[in-house]
Amino acid sequence: xxxxxxxxxxxxDSAVRNALENAPTTHARLLAWVSEVAELTQPDDLVxxxxxxxxxxxxxxxxxxxxxLVRLAEDKFPNSFAAFSDPEDVxxxxxQTFICSTEERGSGPTNNWMDPEEMKATLRGLYRGxxxxxxxxxxxxxxxxxxxxxxxxxxxxxxxxxxxxxMRIMATIGAAVLEKMTATxxxxxxxxxxxxxxxxxxxxxxxWPCNETKYIVQFPEDRAIWSYGSGYGGNALLGKxxxxxRIASAIAHDEGWLAEHMLVLKMTDPGGxxxxxxxxxxxxxxxxxxxxxxxxxxxxxxxxxxxxxxWMRFDESGTLRVVNxxxxxxxxxxxxxxSTNPNAMRAVAAGNTIxxxxxxxxxxxxxxxxxxxxxxxxxxxxxxxxxxxxxxxxAAHPNSRFCTxxxxxxxxxxxxxxxxxxxxxAIIFGGRxxxxxxxxxxxxxxxHGVFEGATLSSETTAAASGAVGVVRxxxxxxxxxxxxxxxxxxxxxxxxxxxxxxxxPRIFYVNWFRRDRDGGFAWPGFGENSRVLKWIIGRLDGEAxxxxxxxxxxxxxxxxxxxxxxxxxxxxxxxxxxxxxxxxRELPGIHQWFNVLQDSLPPEMVRQYHRLEVRLxx
Ligand code: PEP
Ligand code: NA
Ligand code: MN
Numbered sequence: 001x002x003x004x005x006x007x008x009x010x011x012x013d014s015a016v017r018n019a020l021e022n023a024p025t026t027h028a029r030l031l032a033w034v035s036e037v038a039e040l041t042q043p044d045d046l047v048x049x050x051x052x053x054x055x056x057x058x059x060x061x062x063x064x065x066x067x068x069l070v071r072l073a074e075d076k077f078p079n080s081f082a083a084f085s086d087p088e089d090v091x092x093x094x095x096q097t098f099i100c101s102t103e104e105r106g107s108g109p110t111n112n113w114m115d116p117e118e119m120k121a122t123l124r125g126l127y128r129g130x131x132x133x134x135x136x137x138x139x140x141x142x143x144x145x146x147x148x149x150x151x152x153x154x155x156x157x158x159x160x161x162x163x164x165x166x167m168r169i170m171a172t173i174g175a176a177v178l179e180k181m182t183a184t185x186x187x188x189x190x191x192x193x194x195x196x197x198x199x200x201x202x203x204x205x206x207x208w209p210c211n212e213t214k215y216i217v218q219f220p221e222d223r224a225i226w227s228y229g230s231g232y233g234g235n236a237l238l239g240k241x242x243x244x245x246r247i248a249s250a251i252a253h254d255e256g257w258l259a260e261h262m263l264v265l266k267m268t269d270p271g272g273x274x275x276x277x278x279x280x281x282x283x284x285x286x287x288x289x290x291x292x293x294x295x296x297x298x299x300x301x302x303x304x305x306x307x308x309x310x311w312m313r314f315d316e317s318g319t320l321r322v323v324n325x326x327x328x329x330x331x332x333x334x335x336x337x338x339s340t341n342p343n344a345m346r347a348v349a350a351g352n353t354i355x356x357x358x359x360x361x362x363x364x365x366x367x368x369x370x371x372x373x374x375x376x377x378x379x380x381x382x383x384x385x386x387x388x389x390x391x392x393x394x395a396a397h398p399n400s401r402f403c404t405x406x407x408x409x410x411x412x413x414x415x416x417x418x419x420x421x422x423x424x425x426a427i428i429f430g431g432r433x434x435x436x437x438x439x440x441x442x443x444x445x446x447x448h449g450v451f452e453g454a455t456l457s458s459e460t461t462a463a464a465s466g467a468v469g470v471v472r473x474x475x476x477x478x479x480x481x482x483x484x485x486x487x488x489x490x491x492x493x494x495x496x497x498x499x500x501x502x503x504x505p506r507i508f509y510v511n512w513f514r515r516d517r518d519g520g521f522a523w524p525g526f527g528e529n530s531r532v533l534k535w536i537i538g539r540l541d542g543e544a545x546x547x548x549x550x551x552x553x554x555x556x557x558x559x560x561x562x563x564x565x566x567x568x569x570x571x572x573x574x575x576x577x578x579x580x581x582x583x584x585r586e587l588p589g590i591h592q593w594f595n596v597l598q599d600s601l602p603p604e605m606v607r608q609y610h611r612l613e614v615r616l617x618x
Pocket of ligand 3: 261309
């Protein structure tokens, strides 16, 4: 039959049949699934992605030819490209994101739910013929190390070469993954993606195909992802938010571990002692900058392990160890600059990067708000329009991104890809609050720390639509990423603390954004946050003092290393203050948020709420 197909012209049905017959795998479930999807979506061609440099060159050349990518100047950003999306396809679509568990209670109350069979019927209708005129790419990938005891495999089927190249940066993909997956007949997560823009015979393509109708759907019991209509990062690079957070959190719930929206940082003190900490921050709270912090205190060294996702498991001795499952960064560009985050800037300047929705400089480079102190006199904005500093719109989209290999981060900890992960000493929650929440405090114990994570709050910023300055609750910064019932998720955190009592990391809460009495930031932030990290690590080692307050242990000014820091006594007092009246005013918001969780709210969280009331003498 191979001879028969190669005798006909290799396009359409026969090209697909040929690629299936010459598949580089004998993995039966994979082959069955790929043929089934090809039958449904009707692509013109099928490519088994091998992850090679040659493949990257071919695909990026094709995308430059098609107008999807602009090649950047080789002397500035080698082997790098800029993509410009459809103006309606610029961000994750939370209202179209579904957790389709069998029972409605298995999702919600903060997720969208639909009956899985109903959803599959809807999506099959949309996928029918959706890849016509396009190439279907099959991307074998692994999240975390291929050398892990049980590698976490996935296969993404997509009709977007932009997704193929971005996945090559964000994960380990291709031939070696497929070979090991095949040899061990391993389980893999099925991740189906189509931009939903089929081409009629002879129809011209557009630079960024997508569809007005979008669905980002997780089936937690099937461990499957079906995504339709969007080419944007979080909606289309399915290893990231959909797998490593939503599906993985459901797996972690079943298996007794945690998949979290956290950075991981390695801190080495002047004596060479190492501590690893993780941090959960809602968007626009400086998470990526914190993951790449440059300490301002003498002798301290910070290295990055991860900037977005943390998988945390207990080893045989009961130590919680953490792995960053990603191989790249998909960071928000605006606000990342040579003065605020030089480590990220050096990583992208090393090349091999795909930028999306940034502005172009006249000499073949890129620019975004906050990249340099000096604003260029002329740019081409992300919509392709002339831009000058007098233009009223930002040059780069507020959610424009850089997608760059993690290996290019020069402060990357060498053990970042250790299959066993690194031992975790502390978990830091943080939000953006003008008032109430002090610079840093330590929770009383695990259950209290879970309460603090469960009630994590942040003020909305101008970057998102809706009112600015409204306090939103975002449990563990996971609100859009919990792959099952949100109350059950909190109960899982409580349960792990009980099962591994005395072995859990300590929990801290930070707020870099508190205002002083004059309305300015009370704390300088950025590299100076290393002083807060030093206090946190001092607490772990029993060396740092603090004061018991109704919300936890807060450093007194003398407990912080303030050597060489330009901060007034008044500002410091404003940064550290715990105002009982302010905290009493905080209670109704927490109460309201807990009401959202209804009867799935764990009793331990109710207990912690009442204990807080008692400590505040309400
Ligand atoms: C994304 O949208 O792809 C993404 C990484 O989201 P966020 O930056 O909000 O975590
Ligand atoms: Na890779
Ligand atoms: Mn994130």
